[in-house]
Every structure is written in structure tokens, then in C-alpha cells.
Amino acid sequence: MVHLTATPKSALEDSPVTIYASGLAPSQLVTLHALLTDESGVKFEAAAFYQANDAGIVDVEHASALGGNYTGVWPMGLFCTLKPEKMFHRLIKRDVINSPFHVQINLFDSPTLYSLPGVAPLATCTVERWYAVPGMERFPIKTGRIRGTLFLPPGPGPFPGVIDMFGGSGGLFEFRASLLASKGFVVLALALFAFDDLPKKLAEVDLEYFEEACKLLLKHPKVRGPGLGAIGLSKGSEITLAMCTFLEQIVAAICINGATRITGAPLRFHDVHIPAVPYMSERTLINDMGVMSTFHVFGDPEDERHQASAIPLEKAQGHVLFVVGEDDHSMNSKLFAETAIARAKQHGKNNCTLLSYPKAGHLIQTPGCTLCCISPIGGKPLVWGGEAKAHAKAQEHSWKEIQKFLELHLGPAGSSSL
The missing domain is CATH 2.60.40.2240 (Acyl-CoA thioester hydrolase/BAAT N-terminal domain)
Known part of the structure; x- marks a missing residue:
């Protein structure tokens, strides 16, 4: 039988x-x-x-x-x-x-x-x-300006705290935050725009919004502190890097396939203003199926004309883990990361680590996630890149390294001991 x-x-x-x-x-x-x-x-x-x-x-x-x-x-x-x-x-x-x-x-x-x-x-x-262990708690957050969802692992804690963000499609994604919380982290899945009453488009990166999110998370009795982690993909990666640079609360940042300069919308933080490199939409490539590639839209990461828009990573006191797919069709994420790391080293900083994965695409997510090569943003299909087996291996390896990185700099997950 x-x-x-x-x-x-x-x-x-x-x-x-x-x-x-x-x-x-x-x-x-x-x-x-x-x-x-x-x-x-x-x-x-x-x-x-x-x-x-x-x-x-x-x-x-x-x-x-x-x-x-x-x-x-x-x-x-x-x-x-x-x-x-x-x-x-x-x-x-x-x-x-x-x-x-x-x-x-x-x-x-x-x-x-x-x-x-x-x-x-x-x-x-x-x-x-x-996507969640038994006993996980989920709380929609609408406090002050902050919009998102808070995930609390079971147990008394306190636990390391992490802010989780995604990219240019806006809205709110919770699957990575809930899985990370299942590993013993308190995680705030934070919306950037196009969610609830937030602006429909990201006209400006107001870093005070993200500072407010950090303070909100650190006030929670289940969050250990004093430092937090942040993880972001694509536009969320760019913001994660800026948070680590300017916000003292962020001591561990995971940047997945994002630009390392301010793009599309300028950044403001108190008296700091960083102009954005405008998206070069005329460089969009469209194939016979109408699928778009934005690889050249972000420009050359090494173009010295855009130095004023570079995120000054040398100011960061925390640590940064760059995760990049070498077959990213959305942007030249590896060169962006390498350029930022080189800048940090020129200023005597050695707080950056690079995980680079051949044949992995843009949407590096959690293990078991099926490869998404193409999906729509704003109703138009974008190509993300990646070969199935290599991309899957990148997700498996990076997920373990992300957790190790967070525990190294925030202390053990799922434990009140330091």
C-alpha cells in the first residue's frame, strides 16, 4: 500500500x-x-x-x-x-x-x-x-502618529525589541515580524505610508516619526532595552540605515536590498535635511510582456554628484548587517552596500557586515517563502530577480544570520538575561 x-x-x-x-x-x-x-x-x-x-x-x-x-x-x-x-x-x-x-x-x-x-x-x-507560536499576542498600534502592529512573544520577558519595515509598495506586512517574534523578540511591524491615515505617498522621510516609534517600543515593559534593532527591505532598508545613523536607540540594523543614499523623497530630522536623488524614471526598462525593471532608476551608487544624498553612515554608533542579492533586478543593491561600507571604513568605522548572495533576487524574505520574481507595484508589474534554489538558500542562511546578529547586539532572544 x-x-x-x-x-x-x-x-x-x-x-x-x-x-x-x-x-x-x-x-x-x-x-x-x-x-x-x-x-x-x-x-x-x-x-x-x-x-x-x-x-x-x-x-x-x-x-x-x-x-x-x-x-x-x-x-x-x-x-x-x-x-x-x-x-x-x-x-x-x-x-x-x-x-x-x-x-x-x-x-x-x-x-x-x-x-x-x-x-x-x-x-x-x-x-x-x-507564522506565530502558540501564545503570541498581536496588538494593532495607533498611538500618536505611529501606525503598525506589535507582536509579543509568550513569556514574561523582557525581550529584545525590533522595528520591522518593508518597502515602496506601502501598506503593512506582518509575516516577518510575527516569525521574528516567534523567535523571542518583541517586534513592531511599522507602516511607512499608504496605511490607515498615513499619507498615500511618501513625500518626505520624517525621521522623527521613526524616533517616536523607537520611544514607544522602549516604553513597553516587555522590551529589554536600552538599544533596539531595526530590519528593513528595499525602501525600508534605506530608512533602517538612516535610523541607525541618526537615532541613538538603534544599535543593530539589518538592511536588505536597499539604497544607501536618500532616494525619491528627502529626509528630515530636526535640523538635519538630506536631499533625495530623484528617481530617474526615464531609465525604466520594459520587456515585451510589459514587465518593468527599475535597476537603473536609482542611478549609479558611486556617482559623486549625489554625495549630498548619501546617508552619513560614519555617524552611526550601532552595527549594520547588509543583506544583498546579486541578481537583484530592482537596484544595484550590492554596489550600494559596498559603497556605504567603503565610506564607513574611510572614516575609521568597522561596524558593517555584508552578506552577499549570488543568484538571489530583491525579495529576500524568510525561509520557505516561495520565490516571487515579478509582482505589481502601483498596478504595474516589476521584476525582482532571483533563481529559485539560490534564492531559497539565501533566505535560509540570512534568516539564521539575522537572528544571530540581533542577539549579538541586543542580547539573547526569549530570555531576560543579558
């Missing part, structure tokens, strides 16, 4: 899953198929073709996929190569507390049958991919 198991059946989204099929005929060709339906009803699917061994077993920990959405030995391949039925649709978990993503794993006979309507699988099982 054919059996199919996926272990663990229920776990955090960043946990690895082992898929194991038995009871097959020796050398039988089969298809492993994954199906996920997101909260908006869009289906995501992935398939890989395997050959059972002499004992009639397919163990993805050791077996090599012969074809499908990926090849070779890749235990998490089905999860990391899920493709949407709706073109350019990005997989994002919205309700991070109350429900998991359910991923149905199906085992079909032969590589040709799985896509035919009405064909029943030989076996099936379902795994739950959660």
Missing part, C-alpha cells in the same frame, strides 16, 4: 519539511505535487518528478528530482517553487495569528497524470505552515 508523509505536519513557516513516500514499485516514476490556496483564493502549485528506489521509496532528503519545477536534491523544493495561477501574484500571509497556510502534498503515478482533470492521487497529506 502506498503511504505519503510530510513531517512535521504543523510547524512554523521557516521550519524544514521532510516528504517521504513508500509502498511504490521499484523504480516507479511518480509526481510529487504541492497545492496551496492563499487568503484571497488564488491557488499556488508546484510539481517535481521522482523515481522510486529499489525499495519503492522516495525520500526527498536524498532523492533527486528528475524534472518539474526543479531538479536535483532539494527537500524544500516543492514549497520554494510554488507558482500562482494568477500571473504576477505574490504570496503574502495576511492573518498571521489565527490560521496557517495549508499545503496539500499529492503523490501521482507517472509525470503525466497529475495535470489531468479527475485523476486521483495515489496518496495525499497536508501540512500547516504557521
Whole structure:
């Protein structure tokens, strides 16, 4: 009798899953198929073709996929190569507390049958991919000017505090914040714009808003202090770097694929004003499918004409971890990071670390997140870059390094000891 198991059946989204099929005929060709339906009803699917061994077993920990959405030995391949039925649709978990993503794993006979309507699988099982541990608390924040969501891990604490931000699409993303809180951090997912009553567009980066967020977080009795961490992707990365430079509260900053100078909108902080390098929209590239690349829109990171817009990282007292994908199609994030690090070193600073990942794209997220190569911003599809397997490895490695970095500079997570 054919059996199919996926272990663990229920776990955090960043946990690895082992898929194991038995009871097959020796050398039988089969298809492993994954199906996920997101909260908006869009289906995501992935398939890989395997050959059972002499004992009639397919163990993805050791077996090599012969074809499908990926090849070779890749235990998490089905999860990391899920493709949407709706073109350019990005997989994002919205309700991070109350429900998991359910991923149905199906085992079909032969590589040709799985896509035919009405064909029943030989076996099936379902795994739950959660974004929060039991006992996690979530609180919408609307205090003063601050808009976002606060995540508190279970336990008395106090815990290290972190501010989490995303990029140029605006709104509020909570999935990384809830996962990070599941590791023992108090995390404030902070909205930048286009959320609640915040401005629809980011006309100015008012760093006093982010200073207010720091003070709010440090007042919470579960936050250890005195320093905080900040993590940002894309525009959020740029702001994270500015926070580490000008705000004494930020002692550990993780900057993922962002510019290292002020772009698009100027920065203001008390008597400090940094002009922005305007987006060079005329340099946008559009392919035959209407998909845009903004790689050249941000200009040359080494262009000396824009020195006045460079974030003066040499002023930062904290530490910075740059995480970049070398196949980032949104911007030259590696060169931006290298330029900032060189500037810091010229001023005698050695507080920067660079993690650079070949073939990884712009949207470096958490482990298990399927690669999103293209998704819309402002209704227009943008290409983010990345090759599936290399991008997945970058997410797995960087996620561990991010947690180590935060604990190194903020103290142990999930513990009141320093």
C-alpha cells in the first residue's frame, strides 16, 4: 500500500519539511505535487518528478528530482517553487495569528497524470505552515502618529525589541515580524505610508516619526532595552540605515536590498535635511510582456554628484548587517552596500557586515517563502530577480544570520538575561 508523509505536519513557516513516500514499485516514476490556496483564493502549485528506489521509496532528503519545477536534491523544493495561477501574484500571509497556510502534498503515478482533470492521487497529506507560536499576542498600534502592529512573544520577558519595515509598495506586512517574534523578540511591524491615515505617498522621510516609534517600543515593559534593532527591505532598508545613523536607540540594523543614499523623497530630522536623488524614471526598462525593471532608476551608487544624498553612515554608533542579492533586478543593491561600507571604513568605522548572495533576487524574505520574481507595484508589474534554489538558500542562511546578529547586539532572544 502506498503511504505519503510530510513531517512535521504543523510547524512554523521557516521550519524544514521532510516528504517521504513508500509502498511504490521499484523504480516507479511518480509526481510529487504541492497545492496551496492563499487568503484571497488564488491557488499556488508546484510539481517535481521522482523515481522510486529499489525499495519503492522516495525520500526527498536524498532523492533527486528528475524534472518539474526543479531538479536535483532539494527537500524544500516543492514549497520554494510554488507558482500562482494568477500571473504576477505574490504570496503574502495576511492573518498571521489565527490560521496557517495549508499545503496539500499529492503523490501521482507517472509525470503525466497529475495535470489531468479527475485523476486521483495515489496518496495525499497536508501540512500547516504557521507564522506565530502558540501564545503570541498581536496588538494593532495607533498611538500618536505611529501606525503598525506589535507582536509579543509568550513569556514574561523582557525581550529584545525590533522595528520591522518593508518597502515602496506601502501598506503593512506582518509575516516577518510575527516569525521574528516567534523567535523571542518583541517586534513592531511599522507602516511607512499608504496605511490607515498615513499619507498615500511618501513625500518626505520624517525621521522623527521613526524616533517616536523607537520611544514607544522602549516604553513597553516587555522590551529589554536600552538599544533596539531595526530590519528593513528595499525602501525600508534605506530608512533602517538612516535610523541607525541618526537615532541613538538603534544599535543593530539589518538592511536588505536597499539604497544607501536618500532616494525619491528627502529626509528630515530636526535640523538635519538630506536631499533625495530623484528617481530617474526615464531609465525604466520594459520587456515585451510589459514587465518593468527599475535597476537603473536609482542611478549609479558611486556617482559623486549625489554625495549630498548619501546617508552619513560614519555617524552611526550601532552595527549594520547588509543583506544583498546579486541578481537583484530592482537596484544595484550590492554596489550600494559596498559603497556605504567603503565610506564607513574611510572614516575609521568597522561596524558593517555584508552578506552577499549570488543568484538571489530583491525579495529576500524568510525561509520557505516561495520565490516571487515579478509582482505589481502601483498596478504595474516589476521584476525582482532571483533563481529559485539560490534564492531559497539565501533566505535560509540570512534568516539564521539575522537572528544571530540581533542577539549579538541586543542580547539573547526569549530570555531576560543579558
